[in-house]
Amino acid sequence: MSVVIVVGAQWGDEGKGKVVDLFTEQADAVVRYGGGANAGHTLVINGQKLVTHLVPSGVLHPGKPCLLGDGMVIDPHTLLEEIAELQARGLLAGGELLIGQDAHVILAYHRLVDGLREDRAAGKGLAIGTTRRGIGPAYEAKAARRGVRVRDLARPARLRALVEANLDELVPLIQHLGGKPPSTGEVDRWIDDALAAGEKLLRYVGDASRAIADLLAARKHILFEGAQGSLLDIDHGTYPYVTSSSTIAAGACQSAGVGPTAIDCVVGITKAYATRVGGGPFPTELHGEAGARLREAGAEFGATTGRPRRCGWLDVAALRLGVRLSGMNGLALTKLDVLCGQPEVQVCVAYELDGKELDEPPQDPEDVERARPVYATYEGWGPIPKDARDLTDLPAPARRYVEALERLAGVPFYLVSVGADRAETISLRDPFGDF
């Protein structure tokens, strides 16, 4: 038995979907932890693209249980759409899905408040750039202990009482933010829609943490799939430009109800460069033509919102922070091929602040503004052969780049991805094999 956590090491969109899909070959079950429909994984099924937001990427392996942890915030309509699309493609046919009954539910008013807040903040130049999927407001309700949980979708009277209690506080806020308060009819419709969705989802709902405990007792291999990335963590990320959940590896234990002693291995995912969507500091960002070239080459447009991602050089100082926060045993390096054709490749190896060199980025927003990234420059490389399966198959400068990153990050690489296809992978270590 081994238990592996896959976690984004940057600001999300590191290519976790492909890595989870590869690692699931050896896993007996996959558990998604944290977040909600703010995430987006692009899956390719029989040559057709499908974006999932809630169901783990491990779904591509029929028969392997896919669990949604209790720490998630679930939009029932998005989930139903995903289930229907996956089933139409022959997946999720055998009842593999289990939705944690204590996960929180995103309702229409969460999305409404998220959007209104962002619009208002944008007018003052303070927008976080959220995905507007209601993630923040749903986690706020959870922390305020008036959230609606998946289990409440089967209890009409309780659901109504919770929605009414929430709206009692939210209607004045909606008005303050310039929104139109919902009519009684609209609220009734929200409740009816949630109940109808709950009825359809009921067959998948259960005690996820107990199910995971049973898998552990049966000595199964379990893969925990993180969403977003370490630098978007609510406690340790670039606050306030973060999401509202624990995206670091510890979030897997928290969300799934599993003790930290059960975890054997944590693999972080990092791209060979960096991207970020939404606001917040990004010292290695490339503006203008250089950023646009990287965006085109890497198809860096949000899978959830379609927004163009901000692109820049890899920040190894930030990567070290991610490695430390999640206790990563190693990294999977993705999208190395996207850098092909760059005359030279830069990497931020440290920060300089007030005459001192820092091996991790400064944490205070004002210090981030003042700090200067220190770059190392590497020779560029030409095309990577499609059949590269070993580091020795890489052009020499690309190989030197990979070796330098491994040294700078301070942990070994589990794999290097050189293309979108499953096969276009240089496998170096087996996360399930070390134990």
Ligand code: IMP
């Ligand atoms: P929220 O999670 O929708 O509240 O958005 C908060 C911040 O996290 C924004 O900057 C989003 O762009 C970012 N974010 C949330 N989910 C993802 C993701 O899956 N990939 C990349 N960025 C994300």
